[in-house]
Amino acid sequence: MAKRTTTRSVQQKPAHRHGKGRCVAILKKLSAYIDDELPGTLCEELRKHLGACPNCEEFVASLRQTVALCQHQPAPALSQAERARMRNDILRAARPR
Amino acid sequence: MKTPAPAKQPTPASRNEARTAASFDTLYRDHVDQMYRFATRLCGEPEVAKDLVQETFLNAYRGYQTFRGDAQVSTWLYAIAARACSRMRRKRKGAPDRELSLEEFIPTSEGEFRLQIPVDGLSPEEALQNKELRQVLDRAIAKLPKKYRMVLVLRDMEGLSAKEVGSVVGLNERAVKSRLHRARLFVRRELSAQGIAASEPSHNGHPFMQGGR
Ligand SMILES: [Zn+2]
Numbered sequence: 333m334a335k336r337t338t339t340r341s342v343q344q345k346p347a348h349r350h351g352k353g354r355c356v357a358i359l360k361k362l363s364a365y366i367d368d369e370l371p372g373t374l375c376e377e378l379r380k381h382l383g384a385c386p387n388c389e390e391f392v393a394s395l396r397q398t399v400a401l402c403q404h405q406p407a408p409a410l411s412q413a414e415r416a417r418m419r420n421d422i423l424r425a426a427r428p429r
Numbered sequence: 430m431k432t433p434a435p436a437k438q439p440t441p442a443s444r445n446e447a448r449t450a451a452s453f454d455t456l457y458r459d460h461v462d463q464m465y466r467f468a469t470r471l472c473g474e475p476e477v478a479k480d481l482v483q484e485t486f487l488n489a490y491r492g493y494q495t496f497r498g499d500a501q502v503s504t505w506l507y508a509i510a511a512r513a514c515s516r517m518r519r520k521r522k523g524a525p526d527r528e529l530s531l532e533e534f535i536p537t538s539e540g541e542f543r544l545q546i547p548v549d550g551l552s553p554e555e556a557l558q559n560k561e562l563r564q565v566l567d568r569a570i571a572k573l574p575k576k577y578r579m580v581l582v583l584r585d586m587e588g589l590s591a592k593e594v595g596s597v598v599g600l601n602e603r604a605v606k607s608r609l610h611r612a613r614l615f616v617r618r619e620l621s622a623q624g625i626a627a628s629e630p631s632h633n634g635h636p637f638m639q640g641g642r
Contacts, residue, residue, distance in 0.1 A: 363610035390542040397548050398617040402585040404553035407466040426490045
């Protein structure tokens with residue numbers, strides 16, 4: 333697929349001339365984009381840019397992956413004993429005799 | 430947790446109290462796991478998280494009369510926990526409470542556009558079977574400045590809507606989304622900077638396993 337040509341002038345080569353400013357503007361909207369909150373025309377425009385700009389396309393994919401990982405990150409659970417102990421502590425603190 | 434309340438003889442109040450206790454038990458039973466999960470995600474360390482859960486339910490117990498049915502119980506509890514968390518002021522490592530600017534997340538070199546972690550072609554569940562990845566993700570979230578972590582945890586981990594998050598933390602939706610976006614970009618950058626190799630099932634001693642926490 334369209335790999336950027338990295339070989340020459342490695343630093344600060346704008347891979348796509350129309351770009352940097354455009355890409356930055358896009359970056360600001362990516363959460364709204366992946367959350368499906370952009371109005372239709374904007375969304376369309378953004379999609380078009382992504383299709384033409386591998387960097388932004390990769391970036392949005394990586395942001396999506398990041399969010400998906402957060403959504404699925406497992407969390408530890410309390411043991412039954414811990415749950416009961418904490419309940420007693422709370423009630424004791426709430427109702428000092 | 431100390432409350433030197435004046436000791437009282439049994440009165441109508443004690444019947445009231447029994448009612449409160451019964452509803453407290455329901456509240457606790459139905460929400461303690463959720464609150465512990467939330468607290469763990471906010472605080473990292475299990476002991477701190479337990480303190481936060483106790484503080485939360487204690488405040489909920491005391492404030493039960495002020496709970497109005499117009500909010501969801503869980504939103505109400507999240508808000509109590511969020512307030513307790515900012516009061517607890519336990520110092521955490523990393524995470525100075527600074528502002529995140531969008532500019533700092535603009536990639537400046539080629540390698541920064543993709544995540545340098547083994548996720549391609551895997552579902553999130555599959556990817557997260559990699560313990561090292563789970564740890565790196567935890568650490569990235571822990572590194573977030575607190576107010577950003579709060580929003581990311583509520584929205585992307587607890588699954589609240591932006592509007593609900595706003596009512597928990599006292600922000601409008603727009604502000605929630607702005608914070609959320611920065612928080613996600615932060616975590617994304619952490620993940621892309623980490624460079625985890627694909628998991629080698631049997632073999633241990635990752636550089637990540639020593640160090641912190
Ligand atoms: Zn672009």
